[in-house]
Amino acid sequence: MxxxxxxxxxxxxxxxxxxxxxxxxxxxxxxxxxxxxxxxxxxxxxxxxxxxxxxxxxxxxxxxxxxxxxxxxxxxxxxxxxxxxxxxxxxxxxxxxxxxxxxxxxxxxxxxxxxxxxxxxxxxxxxxxxxxxxxxxxxxxxxxxxxxxxxxxxxxxxxxxxxxxxxxxxxxIPMFDFSFLRSETQHVTALNIGGMANVTFIPPHSSHNDVIAFDTGPGNVWIDAAMLHYYGKRYDENGATARAGRIIQPMFNELQELGFVAAPPPKSTGREMFAQDYLEDVLRRHVRHFLPPEDAIATLTAFTAYSIAENVRRFGTPTTTLVASGGGVHNRYLIELLIQELPSAAYLPITSFGVSxxxxxxxxxxxxxxxxxxxxxxxxxxxxxxxxxxxxxxxxxx
Ligand SMILES: Nc1ncnc2c1ncn2[C@@H]1O[C@H](COP(=O)(O)OP(=O)(O)OP(=O)(O)O)[C@@H](O)[C@H]1O
Ligand SMILES: [Mg+2]
Incomplete structure (x- = not known):
């Protein structure tokens, strides 16, 4: 039997x-x-x-x-x-x-x-x-x-x-975002800041096929790598190091030129694209011995905020409800920069949906x-x- x-x-x-x-x-x-x-x-x-x-x-x-x-x-x-x-x-x-x-x-x-x-x-x-x-x-x-x-x-x-x-x-993740975060009246951007950062755009009254989702570039990966390199720490606690630094403009300009940021979706990335070798090369060329390392962290944090915001501006809509998640949300300075970059977005904590x-x-x-x-x-x-x-x-x- x-x-x-x-x-x-x-x-x-x-x-x-x-x-x-x-x-x-x-x-x-x-x-x-x-x-x-x-x-x-x-x-x-x-x-x-x-x-x-x-x-x-x-x-x-x-x-x-x-x-x-x-x-x-x-x-x-x-x-x-x-x-x-x-x-x-x-x-x-x-x-x-x-x-x-x-x-x-x-x-x-x-x-x-x-x-x-x-x-x-x-x-x-x-x-x-x-x-x-x-x-x-x-x-x-x-x-x-x-x-x-x-x-x-x-x-x-x-x-x-x-x-x-x-x-x-x-x-x-977009199936989750569509099921639980969508709104009848508002455009919603679900943003996750993990190693890489990714977004899901959900227009109001949308069906599955209207959803757009892709990686915007680095989330915490470069900030973490530079923190390990300069301070032996795994991440920049609450963004305090970046907040104490100043942007190194030539380095920021070079990062802004990276093709990935402006490339239209669909796009996805991993550590391969935002590789350690490239980051080390950038740091070697721009962070001269007389510059404090927090300037490097400040620049990478500003670039991370910029690359997320630029993707929302180019491929989403700046008047969106931004629902952020992932460990990068604890980097208060990164989130402040992001909110400055997207002044017409409404920032809604993911906790209001019943999850951290x-x-x-x-x-x-x-x-x-x-x-x-x-x-x-x-x-x-x-x-x-x-x-x-x-x-x-x-x-x-x-
Ligand atoms: N208090 C904090 N201050 C600043 N950054 C923090 C803090 N807590 C966590 N982080 C950041 O969040 C990261 C972890 O985020 P998360 O767990 O979402 O990423 P992940 O595990 O790589 O996920 P994914 O696979 O989606 O990229 C840490 O590596 C660190 O950079
Ligand atoms: Mg994790």
Missing amino acids: IETGYLMTDFLHSAEWNSRPRIVAGMMSGTSLDGVDVCIAEFRSENGRDTFTVLHEHTRPFTRQEYQFFKNLIDREQPISIVCDANILLMSLYADTLRKAVDSHSDIQIDAIGIHGQTVWHSPQIHNVCGKNLRSTLQLASPSALAVEFGVPVVSDFRSADVALGGQGAPL ADAKESLCFGYLAYRTLGGRMSNIPSVTGASRPTILGSITLP
Whole structure:
């Protein structure tokens, strides 16, 4: 007799999944390598509209040793044994983080987990390998061990299906932005300032196809790299260092000329484009020994604000409601500069939607898992370039 466990009927039957509210833990670790974020939320679908309530959110920072391990993995060529270990180490860090959250809330019973994983390679453009034209993307963190440890389905590998359909596999956050941040009367710009910065433009009264989303350039990546270089710190706490510095005009002018800022969307970037080598070269040429290093931080912060604002001016609309999230929101000086750059925008904190700036992305991946288990598609082809919408991710059963 073929055993059909309760999972087959309860979890893979999307009508059953959609029949009641579901509690999903979303987890991710981003390009800044600051740590693992978990956000546990209850999702509901009623009358064609989704809603969520955040029940718990938490970031478990990477230790110095973990940070160095993953940084080496991303920045340098590593033997496959290290990649294999990283896959399990990440899973174990995700499991520890979630275990802590679940144990501290005995009243919360999670129905599923959605993990973004750690991107170690993202190459969605066609390249030839062994005579085959391929597109590829890899997010690490083994879902199987998580599924057995927590006894619930895990959805992972969210990007591959979109890439297989000719898309960029990114950005995937716009489905969340469209579902929860859109307004009937206002143009909304959802801005996430992580390692890179990205925006989602949602016009009033829009459908999926009207959404525009793309990377604007660096978020925290250059500020963080320069802070590490000059001060041995991982980031500029609240923007205090930048605030104490002055803009180095020739350096700012050179950065303004970077083609990426003015290039029309669709565009996406990663560390490859805003590479460490280029930054080091710029710093070497412009930050002479008699200039204080805070001037370099001030210049990079001003450029980051400029590149975000310039993209909103060119490709969105300056009279927009700006909803910012990501760790860069804690850089008060960066946000002040951004508000100065966009004087006719209304700045609305993401907290007014019931989630913190730090938990938004992990919440998104919980939401995408919720949609996947409900048999719903989540990529927006006009945003990613995929040939059609599709259900995202792989489902691993416990
Ligand atoms: N108090 C703070 N002051 C200034 N910057 C901060 C502060 N807290 C966090 N940050 C910045 O936020 C970054 C982390 O942001 P976040 O977690 O959104 O990025 P991420 O994990 O790289 O995500 P993504 O993959 O979306 O880029 C840190 O590297 C740092 O630059
Ligand atoms: Mg992070």
